[in-house]
Amino acid sequence: MDDSTTGHNKLARHNRRLQALLRKYKQLHQLQNALIQLSEQASTVPELTLLYPAIHHILEQHLPSRSFYVVLQNQFTQALELSYFVDEKDGISVPMHLANQFGEGVTGHVFRLGETVYYTKESMQDAVKDGHFKALGSPAEHWVGVPIYREKTIIGVMVSQSYNPTQSYSDQQIELLEVMSLYLATAIERVKKRELLESEVKIRTRALMQSNEALNSEIDHRKKALERQQILFKIAELATSSEHIEDVYLQVHQIIRSITFAENLYIALYDKESGWLTFPYCVDQKTAASKPREFAKGYSELVISTERVQLIDSHRAKLLIENGIVERAVHVPEENRATSWLGAPLKTSQGVIGLIACQAYDHKYEFDHDDMELISFVSHQIAAVLQTHLANQALKASYQELEHRVLEKTKELRQTNLHLQMQIDERKKIEQQLYHDAHHDSLTGLPNRSLFLTQLERTLQVYQRHPDHHFAVLFIDLDKFKEINDQLGHHAGDQFLISVSQSFADCIREHDLLARLAGDEFVVLLNHLTDKQQAEDVAKRIIRVMQKPFCMKGICVQSGASIGITYSNKRYADTDEIIRDADAAMYYAKNAGRGRFEFYHPLLTAGKNIQRHAEQHHLCDLPTHFRSTEISNLDDSNDGKRAKIRVLEAFGEHPVLGSTSFDILKKFAAEKDEQIEIELKLLQEAQNWSKQFDGNTLFSCSTLLLEEHTFPQLQKHLNASQYKLCLLFNELDVRFASSRQLENLKLLTQSGVAVGINEFAKDRCDLTLVSQLDFKYVLLSSTFSKRVLQQSSYEVQLKGILAVTACKHIQVVAKGPAILNFQTLLEKHGLKLFFGKQQSLQAQNLYDLPDSELLAE
Template sequence: MIEAGAIERLQASVRRLEHSDRLQRALFAIADMAASGLDMQSLLEGLHRIISRLMYAENFYIALHDPRRETVRFIYFSDVMDGQVYRPDQEFTAEQLRDTLTLRLIREARPMRGPSNEIVRALGLRQGHGVGTPSVDFMAVPMCRDGRVFGILAVQSYEEGRGYTQSDEHVLAFVAEHVLNAVERKLGQEALERRVAERTRELARANARLQEQVRESERAVHLQATLYRIAALGHGQDSNEAFYRSIHQAVGELLDAESFCIALVSEDGQWLDFPYYVDSSGAELLRRPMGRGMSEYAIRHARTLRLEAEAISALIAQGEVDAATYGTPAISWLGAPLMGARGVMGVVVVQSYRPDLHYTQQDAELLTFVSYQIANTLQRRQQAEALQTLNAELERRVQERTRELRRQVVVRERAQKQLKHQVMHDSLTGLPNRLYLRERLDRALGALKRDPARSFALLYLDVDRFKLFNDGLGHGVGDEVLRIVSARMAECVRSPDIVGRLSGDEFAVLLEDCPQPFSACLVAERIQARMTEAIQVGGRQLHVSVSIGIAMSRRAYRTVDQLLHDADTALYRAKAAGRQRFVLFDESLHASAMNVLDLEQQMRAALEKEQFVAYFQPIVRLADGGVTGYEALIRWRHPEHGMLGPDRFLPAAEETGLIETIDWHMYGLACQAAPELLGRDRILNINISPCHFHSRNFPRRLLDLAARSGVAAHRLCVEVTESSLLSDPDAAAEILGHLHEAGVRIALDDFGTGYSSLSHVHRFPLRTLKIDRSFIEPLGLGPQQQRSTAIVSAVLSLACSLDLDVVAEGVENTAQRDVLLSMGCVHAQGFLFGRPAPAGELMAS
């Protein structure tokens, strides 16, 4: 028994060794076949035979899967039941093989073994759907690499007793990878051979095309070189005969040109010239009228013509060509028109008298190309000849034009000088204008920077009361006044000093060499003294004066505008000081101007922050001290300087133009407090600045403001000063008239201090006269009160006769009150009766 068991084990070991040996030989055989030169079908049949030696494989197929394209090919299929149902080159998509056993096995990527029906059920496929004839036993293994399935190997048996074991499955799986390698190697080899063959065919075709291109290129290079030679001939200096001979030689390199001629149409189109010809028949071509020759025929058709003897005979028979003009008959004739800018300018002809020489279509195309170059070259030579003629003519015309331009330049220079004088000078006075003066000032500042010792001075002048001359006597008189003033100013300066008119009645004097302010002041005095003489204009004797601002040059000046600004500031101070005087600018004036600018900014901020407030001073009856009204007065609650009176900021407000805005702000505050402050019968007095007389809408705006606040028109009293009425009496009368018609009272403030108080009483609709405090202050002081008493008494008598109310201003003690009572004065206001205070304080008291 022991020996029998040992023998059995030895036999099993021998069988395994034999199986391993068969398997090893099979793998070697597969590798040899893959490296052999067999075609694919022979390789696959050999693989079938090798596998058949390892197991039962009569029914065997190989399916390749393309994972990228999702397709399947049955490159080998052998089956005793189903036959050859698939072609090796046929490719199936995944959709076409849907629900088939092969596609499902590829996607499962694992070996399957057993009866085909059981495998179909295990894979969830429908029975009999795309699986071929059911087999007794079926075995398939995937062909994988790097975890990806590239196909399957499958064997099947239709006979009972012939099946597959686990060992067969291991053998087939082991062989599958080597089969895949062999198949892919053969497929790659075949693909490479196909690509090599295709590439070889492509290279052969490309080589043929290249050789043809080389030949064409050589022909094109030859043609191009010839065309270049012909084009270059047009730039040469050869004679016409040499030029045409060179063209003939160039054409002869392209085609047979034994007989060659160039015919040109004359400028008038009536003649045909033959500047060059060579004819092998010995014919002579002479200039002739345009007729019925072959050259004329080509010119008429304006295209290249290639004609044989028969066609030429037909043209002669039809009368298109005259045989006498044509000359010796040609076997082959070729002519190309020479196209110019204005049509056909001629023709180039080659012709053959030999039976063996006929021109081809290629010759016609070559001659056509050549004709273009010949035509261009001929045109260039003709243009060059014409250009020489034109240059000679142009040179003659240039000389004539140069002489004419020289004459025009002289005239233009005179005109430019005159125009520059007009641009830089004032047309009315003939003086230099602002532009000229700025240019001189700019040069003077530049010289000062280079040499600080070269000081100069600028006098800024303004004619006093010139508006009265213009408005009262007319612009003609005003213009004459300006001419006389400018002439007198010019008399007061010396060269190189200049007098210029800036605008209107403003003038300037530039003293270029003025090291001391004293010298500038002397010139200013001389000008003002010269102006004191009366002038006769328009039948009137007028007296003219000027105010002068002087600015001395300083190194601090960087621009002309800075200098003009300082001179204008000095002029403003001179006019404010009473006119007919001069003021020398210094740093104090600059500081004052800057203070006004700073104050302007502060006032604008005060308006935004509502720092302006309304104060009220009572107006009382002298008899019992009863309050009859209040005068609204403005105050500024300054954040740094405390409560400021109007004398601290109103002059600056008038100068900067803010007075109107501040007034309306004040009117709104006064009207807002008026209903509770006035009660039933008191009056609210408000002051009007002269600027409001320029607005025709002022009455309506003021009445609307009062109405919105609940203040009736008859409870308002507007106070105007005599000086404000002088600015524009007509406008003031119109504005005050509208207010009077609406029921507003009109009061004349500071009565007695103006120039024509009585005329104001007569002209304006006044209701009240307010006697200035300067007449009230002396009352009660014994001998000093006599003159004031007389004036006050006169005012009271005048008011009584005109039925006007009188208010005495500035009553500060009981003595003044008693005197006024004894004189019959009814109303007064002053510190004796109450200081200005906010409305809340007055109502609380």
């Protein structure tokens, strides 16, 4: 009976979950369908008078909107004017006495507020009484107003109202109105542009039909434009068809030759900084290639200085020389002087970079104004191509820009085909944008909350079916992000977020997921994990990346990242619990000093029970027991002669959490003074327990006992007992210990106190700690022990550790699973000592147990 009931309950829960997902997917489908219909209408309707009824028809399919109107702001008078109006009571046209009063009513209130407003009949009457706006028109039972934005500027309001008391608006329906309003401004602009375009086409058609002379002129104009278009296309091809600049010069010559006389042509480049002219290309029947020269008063300099096309014949050349505008550096024989010379500047966005010039001898050809117009027309395009090659810019980008210019110059000739292509491209762009906006963050381009939660839900379902497929969620909050915004501005803050997102992406694998939740909060979903260390490694990489200062406008701000980590657990039933626990761990990391990471622990969310107990009880009042772990040696041949080694660890019986390590309790619940008091009491208790043991006893301590005001108490405790312990200190604490703490640690070793280092090589293998301090024991972390068997680089590090410890007569103990095969493999690498079996030792309250009282095991 119980199994049947349990099965029915599970089926019911699954059924409810499936129904919720169905509602969610149905809502998203309706929203997507409405936006697609809006995009289709914006692409097809010829004028605005047809767009608004189409939008009204779309909305009627999903919500009660038989009464619907749109109000837009007149950009000249700034007044709110009605663009579309259909009402069940007031008809299909707005009443005359309300035509220009929307700014005073609830519609104007929404426009000024800039936010979505939902009123019932009663709440609207209350707002009228409070003076927020005037009552206009027939009162509706339910009224929804949504602002219409173009980029960040509000341009109008879209309103739907219902006169039926039972037809209210749900959150999903309001959300549909809001999303429709986001794309309405774009749709209005597209239809307006289409109307304007059609109007221009009609005006041009009427103009063409006025006279045959105008028609012929237009035909000639189009022919010239087509010819220029072909020239522009040839120039545009240079940006991508030629890899070497010499080929570009040769093809430019061929293009100029196709439009005018160009048997003699040269291209000169001008360096403004050095003031020199160079001639990379020159073809001339009279002279050889020109040598580089300083900027002087030649024909070329005249073109560059005036930035205009210059046409010079023999007569004008004489006048220019007589007036001192042009000077010849050397004497040129009469037969070698050009009788007609034409030069055009090569202009770019950075200024004039040179010129292109054609010249004729012996009156073989006389350039005219048509030639000036043609060479001026192509010189700009040639300059762009040359600048692209000379500056080594991206060829593809230059070609697209050049193609854009061509399309802009010839749009009147190819309007019909281009218009159709623009419609197709714009529709594809909108569809892609709709999909991207629905799943990605607009600033960083990262997946958004919706996509992340969807992927997390799938990952959780996979883990529930396959418990060995572990995962982890990292909740990241950026430190001092507000300072960046305050000091450098919000634009710099946006650039910082973009830079951070790119850096975070480099810290994870390809199949992991990085998303931005909101503001400065990011999350990472790590899949296919085998242990927590992998998640820890990713967190460390992110923290290291965030330690680099962010600089902009000459100001550098040091940021950081506080990271909360939650690892896959069978107790997780939904994604909200996972996000909640990761968020709690992140806040603990931020409150504990920032720039660090913390794994989630039940203490973070244990709730009021822990708070109430913390107020009523001292941590030292908790019932305590010790766990003893023996250090074993696989070589048992002389076990009787070898001194035994064991490690003591203290546990507290917490009323809410049960048996929990004192290291965790101190970390989450104790102030600094209380923690020191607990440390000393535990040390005293461990000394009592060591009386029962043969051999050496190792006990973990924190570096707080090495501080200046605490160290004398530690020495007193150690000197008062004849049974000495070996004090174990965590490698991370020793690495970041102060100079005073390190000096006190050396004093301990010099006074004969045995000292060991715990969790060694968990993050990195720092042999200086082992070589500089006189440790008796080195306990390798389990993470390092596993990696020794997996990666050859860690095997080399282990050899270094064993070499240093052998010189200093330090015993090395390996942590890891108490599996014979695991320990046997490590023994082949030179390790002898391993963590062995554990034994629980019961004890009373720390304060209640006298030093002389010993409890049996």
